[in-house]
Amino acid sequence: xxxxxxxxxxxxxxxxxxxxxxxxxxxxxxxxxxxxxxxxxxxxxxxxxxxxxxxxxxxxxxxxxxxxxxxxxxxxxxxxxxxxxxxxxxxxxxxxxxxxxxxxxxxxxxxxxxxxxxxxxxxxxxxxxxxxxxxxxxxxxxxxxxxxxxxxxxxxxxxxxxxxxxx
Amino acid sequence: xxxxxxxxxxxxxxxxxxxxxxxxxxxxxxxxxxxxxxxxxxxxxxxxxxxxxxxxxxxxxxxxxxxxxxxxxxxxxxxxxxxxxxxxxxxxxxxxxxxxxxxxxxxxxxxxxxxxxxxxxxxxxxxxxxxxxxxxxxxxxxxxxxxxxxxxxxxxxxxx
Numbered sequence: 001x002x003x004x005x006x007x008x009x010x011x012x013x014x015x016x017x018x019x020x021x022x023x024x025x026x027x028x029x030x031x032x033x034x035x036x037x038x039x040x041x042x043x044x045x046x047x048x049x050x051x052x053x054x055x056x057x058x059x060x061x062x063x064x065x066x067x068x069x070x071x072x073x074x075x076x077x078x079x080x081x082x083x084x085x086x087x088x089x090x091x092x093x094x095x096x097x098x099x100x101x102x103x104x105x106x107x108x109x110x111x112x113x114x115x116x117x118x119x120x121x122x123x124x125x126x127x128x129x130x131x132x133x134x135x136x137x138x139x140x141x142x143x144x145x146x147x148x149x150x151x152x153x154x155x156x157x158x159x160x161x162x163x164x165x166x167x
Numbered sequence: 168x169x170x171x172x173x174x175x176x177x178x179x180x181x182x183x184x185x186x187x188x189x190x191x192x193x194x195x196x197x198x199x200x201x202x203x204x205x206x207x208x209x210x211x212x213x214x215x216x217x218x219x220x221x222x223x224x225x226x227x228x229x230x231x232x233x234x235x236x237x238x239x240x241x242x243x244x245x246x247x248x249x250x251x252x253x254x255x256x257x258x259x260x261x262x263x264x265x266x267x268x269x270x271x272x273x274x275x276x277x278x279x280x281x282x283x284x285x286x287x288x289x290x291x292x293x294x295x296x297x298x299x300x301x302x303x304x305x306x307x308x309x310x311x312x313x314x315x316x317x318x319x320x321x322x323x324x325x326x327x
Contacts, residue, residue, distance in 0.1 A: 083316065084298070086319055087319050087320055116314050118302075118317070119306070125323070127320045127322065127323060
């Protein structure tokens with residue numbers, strides 16, 4: 001029985017990598033999104049679908065929902081937000097630590113959708129900043145995954161000011 | 168079965184209920200606001216309409232008196248429904264409360280009060296239930312502007 005002659009490892013390969021700090025931190029952060037699901041309406045069904053086995057947002061590191069805003073860095077607003085709920089949403093957003101991102105999931109969170117009346121908030125960006133909008137009523141899981149990937153691109157490309165100025 | 172019961176109700180209330188008719192299997196009675204308690208007491212105690220389904224209102228802006236107040240009752244013995252309607256004017260949109268008969272009327276009268284401004288005399292707790300404190304006006308009246316908002320959180324300055 002013959003064995004392959006073992007090749008000597010090329011000297012110096014993968015002993016160090018050079019990168020930029022922002023790219024490195026962005027790469028680390030984009031795969032460790034901890035979503036806080038602020039789920040209010042029927043889009044929740046689609047949210048369950050996209051986070052369970054078949055579509056599996058765990059592939060993007062965004063599977064483990066944290067039900068406290070203090071441990072999460074991605075606020076997913078899933079469904080219609082009414083004026084009566086708006087103070088709660090604002091408080092949840094303010095309780096999250098930096099860095100934090102916000103996804104408006106579905107057309108109601110994006111713009112109020114077909115609710116244009118006394119009760120519904122016409123888009124959550126009226127009260128908190130939004131990084132990514134996913135339209136649809138409800139959005140297809142593919143659109144949500146596309147949205148998460150776009151958010152990852154955005155995180156990877158942005159500046160990441162962390163602890164001190166020397167790093 | 169239900170026809171016989173409806174006929175009894177009609178005969179009993181012939182003096183107070185105008186143009187009682189069966190529509191879609193529901194007996195509809197139109198009464199004056201002053202006769203409400205008398206009619207409901209008869210329906211509940213004599214004819215077994217023991218379940219309060221809903222109270223709501225209809226706004227007819229061109230009409231005087233402007234509002235219809237509509238109650239629905241259900242009989243869990245005879246499996247039939249009855250609808251009671253009355254008219255109240257904008258100047259005094261007041262009817263008697265039905266809380267002494269049906270405890271569940273408490274919440275539904277609160278909703279009808281905030282949405283249409285109907286006052287239920289005798290219901291001590293007419294705070295908003297779906298809306299919030301400080302909301303001005305009655306949003307299901309036809310003269311409430313369709314897109315008028317009363318936000319609780321001030322809006323951000325969003326750059327276009």
